[in-house]
Amino acid sequence: MGLALPDSHIQDRLFKQQTLLESLMGTKNISPKGDTTTAKHADEKSEGSVKSESETSSSLLSSGAISKKKKESKNKKQASQYVTPDISDWLPPEPLHSLKFDTSASYVDMDANIYIQDTTSADTLRIIGATLQTKYENSRPSPHDSFWSAGQLCVAKYHADQKWYRGKVMEVLADNRYRVVMVDYGNVEEVKAADMRKNLLMTQVPRQCHPCALKRVKPLSDDGKWPTTVLDQIYGYVVDRQCAVELAGTCGDYSVVDIEVLPGESLIGLLIRLNCAVLTDTNGNARDDDDDSSSSSSSCSSEEVLIEKEIEAATTDDSDAKKSAVSTKSSDDQESETMANQVRICETIPPTFADLTIEGPNPNPAALKSSWLDIMEEEQNKALMDQYRVIEPRYKPLVIPPHIEEIEVEATAIISATTFFFGLVTETADVKMKRVEFTKMQAEMQEIAQDLPLIEMPTEKQVCCSKFQHDGYWYRAEILKVKDKTCILKFVDYGNCECISINEIHELKPEWLNIPIQGALMTLYNLRMAPNVDVKDCAKALNKCIFDKTLTAKIKNYNPLLVEVFTQDGKSVNEELTSQPFYMQID
Numbered sequence: 400m401g402l403a404l405p406d407s408h409i410q411d412r413l414f415k416q417q418t419l420l421e422s423l424m425g426t427k428n429i430s431p432k433g434d435t436t437t438a439k440h441a442d443e444k445s446e447g448s449v450k451s452e453s454e455t456s457s458s459l460l461s462s463g464a465i466s467k468k469k470k471e472s473k474n475k476k477q478a479s480q481y482v483t484p485d486i487s488d489w490l491p492p493e494p495l496h497s498l499k500f501d502t503s504a505s506y507v508d509m510d511a512n513i514y515i516q517d518t519t520s521a522d523t524l525r526i527i528g529a530t531l532q533t534k535y536e537n538s539r540p541s542p543h544d545s546f547w548s549a550g551q552l553c554v555a556k557y558h559a560d561q562k563w564y565r566g567k568v569m570e571v572l573a574d575n576r577y578r579v580v581m582v583d584y585g586n587v588e589e590v591k592a593a594d595m596r597k598n599l600l601m602t603q604v605p606r607q608c609h610p611c612a613l614k615r616v617k618p619l620s621d622d623g624k625w626p627t628t629v630l631d632q633i634y635g636y637v638v639d640r641q642c643a644v645e646l647a648g649t650c651g652d653y654s655v656v657d658i659e660v661l662p663g664e665s666l667i668g669l670l671i672r673l674n675c676a677v678l679t680d681t682n683g684n685a686r687d688d689d690d691d692s693s694s695s696s697s698s699c700s701s702e703e704v705l706i707e708k709e710i711e712a713a714t715t716d717d718s719d720a721k722k723s724a725v726s727t728k729s730s731d732d733q734e735s736e737t738m739a740n741q742v743r744i745c746e747t748i749p750p751t752f753a754d755l756t757i758e759g760p761n762p763n764p765a766a767l768k769s770s771w772l773d774i775m776e777e778e779q780n781k782a783l784m785d786q787y788r789v790i791e792p793r794y795k796p797l798v799i800p801p802h803i804e805e806i807e808v809e810a811t812a813i814i815s816a817t818t819f820f821f822g823l824v825t826e827t828a829d830v831k832m833k834r835v836e837f838t839k840m841q842a843e844m845q846e847i848a849q850d851l852p853l854i855e856m857p858t859e860k861q862v863c864c865s866k867f868q869h870d871g872y873w874y875r876a877e878i879l880k881v882k883d884k885t886c887i888l889k890f891v892d893y894g895n896c897e898c899i900s901i902n903e904i905h906e907l908k909p910e911w912l913n914i915p916i917q918g919a920l921m922t923l924y925n926l927r928m929a930p931n932v933d934v935k936d937c938a939k940a941l942n943k944c945i946f947d948k949t950l951t952a953k954i955k956n957y958n959p960l961l962v963e964v965f966t967q968d969g970k971s972v973n974e975e976l977t978s979q980p981f982y983m984q985i986d
């Protein structure tokens with residue numbers, strides 16, 4: 400395998416951005432020839448030139464000229480930092496370096512436009528953020544910052560993380576509040592006048608995000624608009640999650656060809672399968688299904704092939720996967736880095752909702768499924784059945800009766816920023832009996848598991864048992880991914896994932912399948928990760944709130960299981976996380 404050389408086009412763009420940003424921050428002056436000198440040396444050179452010219456004049460005039468030039472230089476420097484009256488908008492974003500790359504979206508608006516940042520924007524965004532934070536942190540509004548009109552540019556403080564961002568006023572609201580779009584990310588927020596400034600920085604830096612339209616599909620709704628529930632689903636699958644993105648068009652008119660939202664599943668394909676959207680032709684009209692069905696697969700257009708194509712399943716590199724082990728119990732030396740690795744592995748794998756069975760009625764009995772992950776699980780199971788014509792043995796799920804409104808639980812693994820795996824603590828006769836059976840099974844497994852046959856040809860969804868490397872004990876597991884000589888296993892009774900060599904994965908004793916799984920997934924109700932937040936910070940905050948504690952989960956929705964969690968002293972974990980800059984409430 401050869402050594403990949405850097406893309407000269409990308410290097411050129413990065414050099415231009417870096418030199419432009421440095422000049423805006425006052426660290427360098429850029430000469431017409433492209434070379435750079437420090438501001439101090441440039442001033443000395445300018446001052447020396449003035450002295451040379453003044454040798455033929457009186458000393459008084461010379462002194463006045465130098466003072467005047469220094470004052471003009473200072474004014475020009477200030478003018479380069481702050482907006483001038485003729486600036487009516489931020490510079491448009493530069494063209495993307497590629498139309499096919501891996502990235503995470505920053506926002507989804509009401510028209511289902513997905514806002515995407517170039518992979519080369521990370522350093523630029525970091526410099527913009529540092530510059531604005533340095534300038535406006537602890538600043539106070541001037542009198543002219545109290546009045547705004549639609550279309551004005553501003554620097555605004557985002558309430559979720561209390562940081563400053565470049566913005567533009569979209570609408571004037573009541574109570575001296577304004578609707579502002581954060582131009583580098585696309586999100587629109589309500590901002591108080593006290594958190595907005597008219598003196599602008601970084602006006603010569605282009606915007607850093609591109610709105611990309613879903614032109615190839617249209618919503619299946621009476622008014623032709625995207626329902627909020629569907630937009631929320633799209634947001635959850637593309638924002639702050641690394642996805643394989645393919646676009647079409649030119650700068651200012653990009654459209655989404657495809658986004659891989661789950662291994663082997665595209666966003667557009669999922670919207671169509673859920674009956675949330677329908678394919679459109681080049682004129683934006685819904686395509687005739689009869690025409691599609693009458694044509695053979697060989698006559699499908701390249702556009703159809705792109706939508707229907709199979710995407711290679713996402714897998715984790717061995718070097719990363721080996722670092723992904725998370726203890727089923729929190730300890731003082733548990734690092735947030737380990738939890739973040741666990742989250743990264745779990746986010747590449749759709750959680751199996753077969754772990755949780757709800758006997759109660761579906762809160763939304765419409766034809767649409769309430770969870771996209773349910774659809775994915777169902778489709779994957781159908782594919783396996785069609786391929787092998789056999790039903791693989793499965794674990795019995797945990798059953799929560801429909802009349803239960805709250806349960807006592809204990810967290811065992813963090814799956815994402817808002818989802819964790821729990822074990823039941825509620826003491827009922829049935830729970831006690833199953834726990835005794837589970838304890839006996841665990842004891843037997845420690846004695847005989849190493850003598851059970853190895854699984855020679857592991858496949859996804861296959862049940863097994865293996866040692867959890869963190870504590871050296873044997874546990875029941877399920878194979879999630881197979882890669883070369885290793886597999887990613889999920890230890891089904893605790894929710895942890897770990898990369899294990901196939902030489903350490905054994906068959907499961909059939910009787911051990913009769914004991915139900917000891918836990919399931921639950922998601923914090925009405926809560927999501929705030930934009931521009933590191934998943935490590937979320938993992939650390941969530942770990943602090945839920946681990947090593949008995950929690951009371953009040954069920955808000957059964958399918959999927961959405962809960963508000965309380966500690967033993969009655970404090971709401973949801974509210975505690977919302978008060979931190981890493982999370983925000985879903986309105």
